[in-house]
Amino acid sequence: MKVLYFAWLKAKTGVAEEDLDPPAEVATVADLMEWLKDRGPGHADALANTQAIRVAVNQEYAAPGDAVKAGDEIAFFPPVTGG
Amino acid sequence: MKVLYFAWLKAKTGVAEEDLDPPAEVATVADLMEWLKDRGPGHADALANTQAIRVAVNQEYAAPGDAVKAGDEIAFFPPVTGG
Amino acid sequence: MIRVQRSDFDPGAEISALTQGRHDVGALTVFVGLVRDMAGEQRISSMELEHYPGMTEKMLERIEAEARERWALNDTLIVHRYGPLAPGERIVLVACTSTHRAASFEACEFLIDWLKTKAPFWKKEHGPDGDAHWVEARGSDDAAAARWNRKPGDAAE
Amino acid sequence: MIRVQRSDFDPGAEISALTQGRHDVGALTVFVGLVRDMAGEQRISSMELEHYPGMTEKMLERIEAEARERWALNDTLIVHRYGPLAPGERIVLVACTSTHRAASFEACEFLIDWLKTKAPFWKKEHGPDGDAHWVEARGSDDAAAARWNRKPGDAAE
Secondary structure, rough: OOOOOOOOOHHHHHEEEEOOOOOOOOOEHHHOOOOOOOEEEEEHHHHHHHHHEEEEEEEEEOOOOOOOOOOEEEEEEEOOOOO | EEEEEEOHHHHOOOOOOOOOOOOOOOOEHHHHHHHHOOOOOHHHHHHOHHHEEEEEEEEEEEOOOOOOOOOOOOEOOOOOOOO | OEEEEOOOOOHHHHHHHHHHOOOOOOEEEEEEEEEEOOOOOOOEEEEEEOOOOHHHHHHHHHHHHHHHHOOOOOOEEEEEEEEEEEOOOEEEEEEEOOOOOHHHHHHHHHHHHHHHHHEEEEEEEEEEOOEEOOOOOOOOHHHHHHOOOOOOOOOOO | OOOOOOOOOHHHHHHHHHHOOOOOOOEEEEEEEEOOOOHHHHHHHEEEEEEEOOOOHHHHHHHHHHHHHHOOEEEEEEEEEEEEEOOOOEEEEEEEEEOOOHHHHHHHHHHHHHHHHHHHHHHEEEEOOOOEEEEOOOHHHHHHHHHHOEEEEOOOO
């Protein structure tokens, strides 16, 4: 599973991208966010306010209950501000 | 008084512009239109359908009841179609 | 600024002039109207655009002033051609710059809507067989322009 | 067409490419977004625009396809930059051509409204003292985008 962080989530976690292999019980976006928080204080800080975070699974916007599985590309980022 | 005709009003009257000196009883736009119709069949045809004609007095849109006087520039034209 | 001219204009150059060297423009909206080779079912081989010199400039200036009163704009530009025009040629350009996009879009649409119903231009279309007719004003243009009429008592925007 | 690029673009050239040699385009609406040197009360000395390569293109293509389904358009174009940007620089261009102006205006506004809330770009503003912050999403942008949401049962336009 490839996990990407953008904008201030990248700054807080200190990584742009990581290849991870979470345990089988990590089945949804919400599960993954909880599991990632244990990777360190930077991750915990970045993922603390779930309201402020948008998620994409395989480059499609996803909700907390959506499934994640091995091989997926999961991205965490703030609400977008382009244009 | 300078009278101008544009678009199909110019084609029907056969003139773009004429300097005229109508009698004193021609006091309004409506009076002027009636008076102009007597200038010939072209003028009568051009000015027959008052609904289809817009008028400007001194380059400002005007209504049938608006005053006209010596020295004014009066223009007759169809509804505009620029842009 | 407004310009009424026989010659073509360069949209890129007009846009550049509005934004070049400025750091206070966040949004630019531009509209360009062009001659099509069809009007409804009718084939158009050329067009003649007549105007009322003097009154045209006066009306365009007034429309522009109205836009600048209604919206917070950095700049506005109207360029309108007259004379003979072939299909594919540019007729009119309207551009507005503002700090924010909503104002630039609204003002640009307002300018072209009012111009179409108030500026004294008349189009004559020539068909491929030499037939020609004066274009009739469209009710949809009146309706578009009327969207911007203020009701009595409207607060300034 | 959509393009995501680090380099600047030439609005005049982009407009030309959409209209050159065509006789079926009656209306072109273009929006250009630029970097301002102020954000509210805050002075901006530069900006960094981050994006999500891959997803950005996918979202822009989807937004473009949605516009072309909703309106009768000749063509659409979105060009969006990323990377470092100084005040006065262009960020984004959105352009739509159509036979009629209402479609070109509406589609152009739709494209920029949806792009602003759906395309994965993030702006970081740098102040004159070296301070920097990520720009926060604005409720007014969400509201602008929501105007275009279809209610269930809406007929195709």
